[in-house]
Amino acid sequence: MANLYPEKLITIITTSMLEERLVRVFHERGTSGYTIVPARGAGSRGEQTGMDFDANILVKVVLPADRMDPVLGDLKRLIGQGHHLTIYVGDVAVIRPEKFTKPFGA
Amino acid sequence: MANLYPEKLITIITTSMLEERLVRVFHERGTSGYTIVPARGAGSRGEQTGMDFDANILVKVVLPADRMDPVLGDLKRLIGQGHHLTIYVGDVAVIRPEKFTKPFGA
Amino acid sequence: MANLYPEKLITIITTSMLEERLVRVFHERGTSGYTIVPARGAGSRGEQTGMDFDANILVKVVLPADRMDPVLGDLKRLIGQGHHLTIYVGDVAVIRPEKFTKPFGA
Amino acid sequence: MLSNLMIPAVLFFGLGVVARLIKSDLKFPPDLAKALSIYLLMAIGLHGGVELAKADMGAAVNAIVWALILGFGMPILGYWLLIVTRRVGPLDAAAIAAHYGSVSAGTFLTALAFLDTQGVAYETYPLIMLAVMESPAIVIGLLLAAQARQKIKRNAQGDGSGDAGTGGGDGRMRLGALLHEAFTNGSVVILVGSMIIGAVSLPGAMEKLKPFIDDIFMGVLCLFLFEMGMEAARRLGDFKRVGALLAGYGILMPLIGGTIGALIGHSALGFGVGGTTLVAVLAASASYIAVPPAMRLAVPEANPSLYLTLSLGITFPFNVVVGIPLYHWMAGLLAAA
Amino acid sequence: MLSNLMIPAVLFFGLGVVARLIKSDLKFPPDLAKALSIYLLMAIGLHGGVELAKADMGAAVNAIVWALILGFGMPILGYWLLIVTRRVGPLDAAAIAAHYGSVSAGTFLTALAFLDTQGVAYETYPLIMLAVMESPAIVIGLLLAAQARQKIKRNAQGDGSGDAGTGGGDGRMRLGALLHEAFTNGSVVILVGSMIIGAVSLPGAMEKLKPFIDDIFMGVLCLFLFEMGMEAARRLGDFKRVGALLAGYGILMPLIGGTIGALIGHSALGFGVGGTTLVAVLAASASYIAVPPAMRLAVPEANPSLYLTLSLGITFPFNVVVGIPLYHWMAGLLAAA
Amino acid sequence: MLSNLMIPAVLFFGLGVVARLIKSDLKFPPDLAKALSIYLLMAIGLHGGVELAKADMGAAVNAIVWALILGFGMPILGYWLLIVTRRVGPLDAAAIAAHYGSVSAGTFLTALAFLDTQGVAYETYPLIMLAVMESPAIVIGLLLAAQARQKIKRNAQGDGSGDAGTGGGDGRMRLGALLHEAFTNGSVVILVGSMIIGAVSLPGAMEKLKPFIDDIFMGVLCLFLFEMGMEAARRLGDFKRVGALLAGYGILMPLIGGTIGALIGHSALGFGVGGTTLVAVLAASASYIAVPPAMRLAVPEANPSLYLTLSLGITFPFNVVVGIPLYHWMAGLLAAA
Ligand SMILES: Nc1ncnc2c1ncn2[C@@H]1O[C@H](COP(=O)(O)O)[C@@H](O)[C@H]1O
Numbered sequence A, B, C: 001m002a003n004l005y006p007e008k009l010i011t012i013i014t015t016s017m018l019e020e021r022l023v024r025v026f027h028e029r030g031t032s033g034y035t036i037v038p039a040r041g042a043g044s045r046g047e048q049t050g051m052d053f054d055a056n057i058l059v060k061v062v063l064p065a066d067r068m069d070p071v072l073g074d075l076k077r078l079i080g081q082g083h084h085l086t087i088y089v090g091d092v093a094v095i096r097p098e099k100f101t102k103p104f105g106a
Numbered sequence D, E, F: 001m002l003s004n005l006m007i008p009a010v011l012f013f014g015l016g017v018v019a020r021l022i023k024s025d026l027k028f029p030p031d032l033a034k035a036l037s038i039y040l041l042m043a044i045g046l047h048g049g050v051e052l053a054k055a056d057m058g059a060a061v062n063a064i065v066w067a068l069i070l071g072f073g074m075p076i077l078g079y080w081l082l083i084v085t086r087r088v089g090p091l092d093a094a095a096i097a098a099h100y101g102s103v104s105a106g107t108f109l110t111a112l113a114f115l116d117t118q119g120v121a122y123e124t125y126p127l128i129m130l131a132v133m134e135s136p137a138i139v140i141g142l143l144l145a146a147q148a149r150q151k152i153k154r155n156a157q158g159d160g161s162g163d164a165g166t167g168g169g170d171g172r173m174r175l176g177a178l179l180h181e182a183f184t185n186g187s188v189v190i191l192v193g194s195m196i197i198g199a200v201s202l203p204g205a206m207e208k209l210k211p212f213i214d215d216i217f218m219g220v221l222c223l224f225l226f227e228m229g230m231e232a233a234r235r236l237g238d239f240k241r242v243g244a245l246l247a248g249y250g251i252l253m254p255l256i257g258g259t260i261g262a263l264i265g266h267s268a269l270g271f272g273v274g275g276t277t278l279v280a281v282l283a284a285s286a287s288y289i290a291v292p293p294a295m296r297l298a299v300p301e302a303n304p305s306l307y308l309t310l311s312l313g314i315t316f317p318f319n320v321v322v323g324i325p326l327y328h329w330m331a332g333l334l335a336a337a
């Protein structure tokens, strides 16, 4: 049977305009990577306007549990500045935990 | 450390033709939002035909555990009518649980 | 209340060039389906080049826990051959477990 | 007749088929195909509108009436054929038959290119018929499905199409919604809208549109048929899944439709060889744009790969390669008779 | 004046609106709209560049100065109007007002089509003004937002726009970043770049581009306005959410802007009827391409559906249908006076 | 030579580079780039086909033989150079070298625009060579990689490229699959298919395609090079990652290739100045369309950012700005000699 190791998965849903800032957060917090998927939806401001710049992104980051809090802290700060982010966290398991400790772009 | 609160995450994979009906379900059941991602795949009917109208969507809804059953009930009803839906539910945790109790578009 | 049955959800993030091979794996291992979402991101090789052929896909497969290991074994083999795959596994629950036992395309 | 195959548009269709058969990795961006068909519908609509502004009212109404007859009639005939030969369940039969009431714009445009290359003149009324025929097919498809569901209920358990048929019809598309869908679907809106714009615009302004809607038209059509060739060939592979008898249906229907259409074009509408060919093409071709999504919603129990294989994988290539010159030849016979 | 409505470009705009109102499922692929606007900006830039190579330096500088005055002035005026009438909070007011400093390229192009159809000649300087006006609007929007935030702070709790206003300004766009955004946004780069290329290219080489940038231009514009009509109509539905008074603002602003623009075009710039009409259009129209994303980042607290409804759902259709012929008529009056 | 820079196509390439350097937010929809390149390949293929229908069989075969020699020879030469200078591991070397056997269609089209503007006539055989050269490069890339893997095995642990080299070769692309890929890749299918269609179509029908494939060609090329300029500039930033010595390779290879190509074009093929220039461009340019995805699958251990930076970020701009006029000048020297 495959050995599996626990990690955390943060999912963020927000406007595509924030992509650059999120990547900066991941970079500064040393996550091993991130994945972005184009999305649309509805939330506290009703349905999206559908204009080009009003697209959503769904962002996924897998990282060790002990590295989660700094990332969540930065995300909270963005929310404090008036940006809209929908965030949830889940438990996942991986085959090679060492893959998720080396910062990307380093 | 960040305080996290438990929520449920329903994921639905189905034809894009059903998008409007799903949104109606979420609206009627008062979820705080939903997110849609374009997708493709294969399932009980084999691979998708690849035609425009035969695209899939992957839909995500975060909601409190006690609001899950009415949504699942409506989805089952769609399945009963002959529509194809792949549905799974998972546990997630969020920072601001109050965000997921206000109905969108209200 | 809805009766829910446990399943496993494997998520794979990799280059779109591997799509065909992944589908072959799912087919050979008799999963009941799979879902693919276009994605982009950064990982051990830094950010993606952004060229057409360098797109990522995010692949989701729901399957019974006892069928997971053969699939993970095949995926490990691809990694051994030099391909880059980010893989994580999670627990989900479904309404109709029998749906996830019939191989697709059969 | 072979000279049909020397038209670039048809050759590009063939290139698309070949690209698929040799398993080339060539792919058109999905949005390109949509953009091309928006352009083609707009161009053909504007062009038609200019002509129709000069047309005779009575003849136009006559053409519309016959378009409705074809649009309702072909699916009923097609449904009956499928039920009699018993190859598919009633719900699949309803969904498949609906496609033959509507029209394939790609086939129609290829026919125009064919006539142009042969130097054959044609009436423009078939253009209105094209716009009219999208809608009745969808309506009749729904009605056939409703009656299929009753038939299944009567037979206690039904004979199999899909794992459905249990729930009440409430979740399925209601008639009102479907009628709405039938008359407001995108293709109809572009086609009818462009026709009206073409008819009411100032001639000077229309002149400025000529390079866009006329001059580059043929090239865009080539690109479109290139992509359609790939789509058609993708479905050819499903041939075995569909079965030879059902595949035969995909050739029989256009032959029947083409003959009926030619007769109507010649006798009932009094068109020349060109116009008669076009009416035959309208009757012979099966929609793969407007009808499939409507059937997906209205008859979710039916298997989409069945109706797509037939309309796109069999009937469409048959019409492009064999049908069009054949109907042209029929039209010639009728004119000479 | 009614003849404006008989231009295909305007008619296609109307068709787009109708398609939405009847709830057609017609959708343009999102990338198509982007591709069309890249083409239009490129074509108009090249065309303008060729003309400007022959232009007078002093007149060009004069036009640029007035463009800057309009670009900074209209938002300040618009902000003041909103604050005085107290319909929205200061941050929403800042974001909305910024849109009126910039220009809607779609409106400008429709005006060109209108003048062409009427056979009215026009100066090409307004084209440089179009390129210049994108940037100041974004800058002034940021400054207004900064001052709105101070105002909110002063009033202790603020009066409501959004759930924000708490965090320090550090996360919001800093001035440097915004200035960069203002001068490097995509539309400005295509427009200014194409102008320069048009001005410096060898005439023989430009000649080869004519079929692409001139001949098919009008057709592409029709397609673009078709899609913009659908976008505009989508927002019409939000009318009630915005409220009648705010909606009135979406008509008042272009009337004020158009009048000011016409006066500047005629008196300060000394243009003829055509050029004066175009300056009025520049002042009267509101951006819906460059400014919204900038405001989204710079003023995240503001509600995007407010400023999009106003600029795209109200001001844009008003200008296309009523505004352009009206400004043309004003320009005629001024010229005759 | 400077006049090269006054061609709109080249200027738009420059505009794309500038847009990136000033960090503009301008982005082309990804599908637009794909659509443009489908169009360009189709147009150039059709155009070539018409010409080739009149061409001499012996000369065509001769051109194909030399295309194969270039396609196999350049990668072998390039691989050897990389191994000798020891800047990258053998697997990266194999993947990089393969790119120089194939051709950049963008560079080739820019060369055509250059010759057209200069009024220089050219032979059409280089067009067949363009189509032929996509395939051998992919095949030789695979063979070089296979030999690189053996070399790594011999050296016990290998010298570093990637974290791979362990698994058996079974999962990598087998020769059969790769040969298939080499001969059926999308670009080859469009190019060869359009050529055949251009050659066999009725002249009257081809005439109808002229506005689409000829008249608007130059404008579409401008748009395409605009986008390619942005792509190239994106990769310029990776320059430092690649290192100066490797970057020098990206300039050395086209110089060597251009010289060899010019000699072959003049002496072996007996072309005039135009045709010789084109053969030099074929030899000097590196593919960034067909080869990268093939290498991604065939040599997953190699780092894509290395070969993309070289082919797209260094060799491509070098050829467009410096190389083409240089090879033209060489061709002139040879012709005069
Ligand atoms: N309950 C939810 N479930 C899933 N996605 C959500 C939910 N609420 C918000 N979203 C997503 O987050 C985006 C921003 O919503 P909000 O943060 O509520 O303004 C929406 O457009 C949705 O895509």
Ligand SMILES: Nc1ncnc2c1ncn2[C@@H]1O[C@H](COP(=O)(O)O)[C@@H](O)[C@H]1O
Pocket: B013, B014, B039, B040, B041, B042, B043, B044, B045, B048, B056, B084, B085, B086, C031, C032, C033, C034, C035, C036, C060, C061, C062, C063, C100
């Ligand atoms: N086991 C599975 N894992 C992931 N996705 C699935 C699975 N089964 C079905 N799907 C998705 O659900 C869609 C509809 O499948 P079905 O409901 O089986 O007809 C497919 O096209 C897939 O995208």
Ligand SMILES: Nc1ncnc2c1ncn2[C@@H]1O[C@H](COP(=O)(O)O)[C@@H](O)[C@H]1O
Pocket: A031, A032, A033, A034, A035, A036, A060, A061, A062, A063, A100, C013, C014, C039, C040, C041, C042, C043, C044, C045, C048, C056, C084, C085, C086
């Ligand atoms: N920690 C991570 N979280 C989310 N996605 C990741 C992570 N690491 C890698 N990825 C994704 O996997 C792709 C390949 O990364 P890698 O396997 O590290 O080369 C990246 O482009 C990302 O899309």
Ligand code: NA
Pocket: D074, D099, D100, D101, D102, D103, D257, D282, D283, D284, D285, D286, D287
């Ligand atoms: Na029909």
Ligand code: NA
Pocket: E074, E099, E100, E101, E102, E103, E257, E282, E283, E284, E285, E286, E287
């Ligand atoms: Na303005």
Ligand code: NA
Pocket: F074, F099, F100, F101, F102, F103, F257, F282, F283, F284, F285, F286, F287
């Ligand atoms: Na080469």
